[in-house]
Amino acid sequence: MKTILITGGAGFIGSHLVRLMVNKYPGYRVVNLDKLTYAGNLANLKDVEDKPNYRFVKGDICDFEQMRQVFADYGVDAVIHLAAESHVDRSIKDPFAFARTNVMGTLALLQAARLAWDGRFEGKLFYHVSTDEVYGALENDGSFFVETTRYNPHSPYSASKASSDHFVRAYHDTYGLPVKISNCSNNYGPYQFPEKLIPLFINNIRHNKSLPVYGTGENVRDWLYVEDHVRAIDLIFHQGKVGDTYNIGGFNEWRNIDLVRLLVGVTDRLLGRAEGASSCLITFVRDRAGHDLRYAIDSSKLHRELGWSPSLQFEEGIEKTVRWYLDHQDWLDNVTSGDYLKYYEEMYHK
Ligand code: NAD
Ligand code: TYD
Secondary structure, three states: OEEEEEEOOOOHHHHHHHHHHHHHOOOEEEEEEEOOOOOOOHHHHOOOOOOOOEEEEEOOOOOHHHHHHHHHHHOOOEEEEOOOOOOHHHHHHOHHHHHHHHHHHHHHHHHHHHHHHOOOOOOOEEEEEEEHHHHOOEOOOOOOEOOOOOOOOOOHHHHHHHHHHHHHHHHHHHHOOOEEEEEEOEEEOOOOOOOOHHHHHHHHHHOOOOEEEEOOOOOEEEEEEHHHHHHHHHHHHHHOOOOOEEEEOOOOEEEHHHHHHHHHHHHHHHHOOOOOHHHHHEEEEOOOOOOOOEOOEOOHHHHHHHOOOOOOOHHHHHHHHHHHHHHOHHHHHHHOOOHHHHHHHHHHOO
């Protein structure tokens, strides 16, 4: 039985990936290792927790000895590494946490894999799930990030992810560790922590709270439904070339303000309010420091080489997503208490 270690499996993207791997590959043992930070939530995985090929380990990727032990205990064949601090605004407040987990944690995991596999790399793989934010920001000129675009990160978050990508490549080039990397655009969908734009705003519309749009709302993001992302990870994991990088994105660029208006319209309609009634909640607030203007990813390599394309139209994905959050108010209430609430108050209601 092949054993796959998925780190960060209790988070947003990780939980969708764990679900896919556990259900699609009963012959794999899927070990989900997660520290359960504010962003990790085992409620995201209720439907797979009793499957015989699923295991959960509470652990910290920064704890090198613990990582060595996990490799020894489970005989890990492959790693899909998602555990990270993932929110740009938090990285501006506390960059050290991002260097610790994203850089040092990735390094600890790489070293544990290298020592456990000890040069016997046949059938082994270390796959790092990364972001398009490592490439920096684009102008509004129709250009795209491609796999060879020079790294030029601006936020502490993207700098930490860029650094971890470099360490993954260094382990390939120096020690021959079999690695793959994918760099994906902004994800949306169920189980995303409501500090990120889409779930935060759906929740705020529901509760008639203000919708804080940073700056003028003209920044552009390229959005992909989370299940399309994890399908791409599955393909790259099984069929991608060792040592290669793949960009993942849906050619789906939206200015923040247009996206917010779409969210307002769909959420109002599903709540039975007059469509657009909640536009009055839109509030332009101080811009994020170093706010990247535009992200847009060219995923044609993934399409050409592995036949991947996104399955959902954006409007369809947004409707599905809004419905999910409105139907899962208990999930939202649960995660918007405690630590999160304190942070939210500090950020937006000073
Ligand atoms: P998330 O914040 O929802 O989840 C992160 C998970 O990692 C949580 O379960 C958390 O408990 C866990 N974690 C954090 N620190 C840990 C540590 N030290 N040890 C073990 N576990 C730890 O993040 P997400 O949005 O699901 O992103 C997952 C990965 O995908 C990240 O590496 C992120 O950089 C990357 N990514 C995200 C997006 C996006 O739009 N969300 C896009 C591209 C790439
Ligand atoms: P976010 O979901 O934090 O993702 P990222 O920063 O990784 O792109 O933000 C998406 C966009 O929305 C980004 O341009 C920042 C903006 N934004 C707001 O305008 N208001 C908000 O309250 C948040 C959280 C984000």
